[in-house]
Amino acid sequence: MGKYQLDTKSQVAVTKFHEKKTSSKFDKKQQLEKIRTEYLKKKQKQTDN
Numbered sequence: 471m472g473k474y475q476l477d478t479k480s481q482v483a484v485t486k487f488h489e490k491k492t493s494s495k496f497d498k499k500q501q502l503e504k505i506r507t508e509y510l511k512k513k514q515k516q517t518d519n
């Protein structure tokens with residue numbers, strides 16, 4: 471094991487913290503992907519006309 475060992479209560483707190491951090495990054499990536507797809511659709515419509 472590592473130098474620092476956490477009890478179960480602390481381990482739960484650490485996992486909650488990491489879940490919050492990772493989900494916010496994921497939401498940003500999803501938002502950017504959504505905007506990108508909308509932009510590409512508009513671009514495609516302009517080239518079709």
